[in-house]
Amino acid sequence: MGNRKINVVTMGCSKNVVDSEYLMKQLEVGGWEVVFDSNDTSARVVVINTCGFIADAKEESIDTILSFVEAKKQHQIDKVFVMGCLSQRYREELAEEIPEVDGFFGVTDMPEILRSLNTSISDKHLNQRHITTPSHYAFLKISEGCSWGCSYCAIPLIRGKHVSKPIPDLVEEAQFLVNQGVKEIMLIAQDSTFYGKDIYGERKLPELITELSKVDGLEWIRVHYAYPTGFPMELLTVMRSNPKVCKYIDIPFQHISTNVLKAMRRGINRDETLQFIERLRKEVPEVAIRTTLLVGHPGESEDDFNELLEFVRVMKFDRLGVFAYSEEEGTHSATLPDDVPEEVKQSRVEQIMDLQQQISLENNRLRLGKIFRVIVDREEADYYVGRTEFDSPEVDQEVLIAKNQSVILKSGDFVSCRIVDVADYDLYGELVSYCIL
Known part of the structure; x- marks a missing residue:
């Protein structure tokens, strides 16, 4: 494959995210330029990591496969590979129904995926990943x-x-x-x-x-x-x-x-x-x-x-x-x-x-007036957005910290915040002190 740029698209849970990250690291070591969850058509090869857990997730995975198959028919991409839970469970049925896909692989088939991409697995990098979450x-x-x-x-x-x-x-x-x-x-x-x-x-x-x-x-x-x-x-x-x-x-x-x-x-x-x-x-x-x-x-x-x-x-x-x-x-x-x-x-x-x-x-x-240690996740227009230890990213509530022009924060910084207001699923914090780690 002359174009060594590949798009890895991940559906489903955090466990699938990790599987994709392992694969992406191996691809990078093998000389590929990797993008993820992208519509970048300069990546001529797409790997879709599917979810097969519940009906809605299956439907979303199939719709995603079909959208990239259509892009292949339009000559926007060259190859489509499918991996993950849906492919593990319904490989034969999918291969029959969507023959335009270039290969279906199960949840433990990373070596086979790499071989299909003319890339060999690197044992030295097995415990390494290309991180797709925010870096902190x-x-x-x-x-x-x-x-x-x-x-x-x-x-x-x-x-x-x-x-x-x-x-x-x-x-x-x-x-x-x-x-x-x-x-x-x-x-x-x-x-x-x-x-x-x-x-x-x-x-x-x-x-x-x-x-x-x-x-x-x-x-x-x-x-x-x-x-x-x-x-x-x-x-x-x-x-x-x-x-x-x-x-x-x-x-x-x-x-x-x-x-x-x-x-x-x-x-x-x-x-x-x-x-x-x-x-x-x-x-x-x-x-x-x-x-x-x-x-x-x-x-x-x-x-x-x-x-x-x-x-x-x-x-x-x-x-x-x-x-x-x-x-x-x-x-x-x-x-x-x-x-x-x-x-x-x-x-x-x-x-x-x-x-x-x-x-x-x-x-x-009950948290009003209390001070919590907060990790900063990102910056928005009027707030820095973070979490306490009592909240996990992506699924739980956040702390919105009003910007203070004398302090510039970045993702991964730890700060102390006093909670000054609350909503159903959000807290509003006032910066008390901060520590750059």
Whole structure:
């Protein structure tokens, strides 16, 4: 291929972002000029990293593939390759339906993708990435796949069983990221709290975080995608005592009704969930909890939903997202009658999010007048925009800091801010002091 410029387009979750970043680094080492998520038609080769998790994501991935196939027909690009979850699960069907694509690859097929691009894999750079997030934060994928088998989830069918990455490799990768200017890392996995069970015989997330915290220049470590069943309670001690560990956890509870949790095959019931949250808040009093819920699962009754609504009302989670159930072929839930009408599912989503909006405003009002350490993410017209340790980038609320003409801030700076006003999902801060790290 004479033109060595390539466009890598990423769909879906942060785990896909990391997969694309690994690929992009290998391409760079192999002599390619890489752009990402671009419409730059001087990049004559496109690799699309697809999502195959839920119906909307599949549709978006297919639409993206078709748009680049059309660009190929118009001779704006020469080659289109497809990788990722959708391609892993539906490779044969996609190849039959969209023959204009030059190659379909699964989630672990990076060597094959590189070979198709006349590029060989560089073992020396396996723990390195081309960072596509803002330079001061990055995701660190600590494992692949999932061994739980929740009834509604297709991830084990797509990405296989849980496979942890060894601690030394992750520390090396974190050091590489910090050398690129990263100050905050988000630990991600399908279940981050299962980390280490497969290679060390026991869960090792607390030990991993302790080792990562020794990397000079790394300021914040944040835990995403925890799982409540079998949670390693030692993690709470690390979170409470290690200043580099954000008092924040993303832990999808999905539901609170024991009936629904059993149908979902979550391995936990209502009482155990409530006991876990009580212990979490007791041992780490300042902790911010982000959770995700799923409504409309087969068999979810009105009573089950009302129980969930009351759970949200009482728990007052700091951050919360809700999905409506959609059937995924090959899962256990797909064998059950999808007996909750679509309009009821959407109504339940809206009821929970309306309630959460009120809770978020109440929680924010408690922060008025308090001073927080804030990392600056970006600059806008009238504000610098940042976050406290209680908020993750891209998914949580932000702190808007009114510009002070005597102080110029840049992304990645840490400042102290007093909260002077609040909104449903935003805080307004006044600069107290700043420290350029």
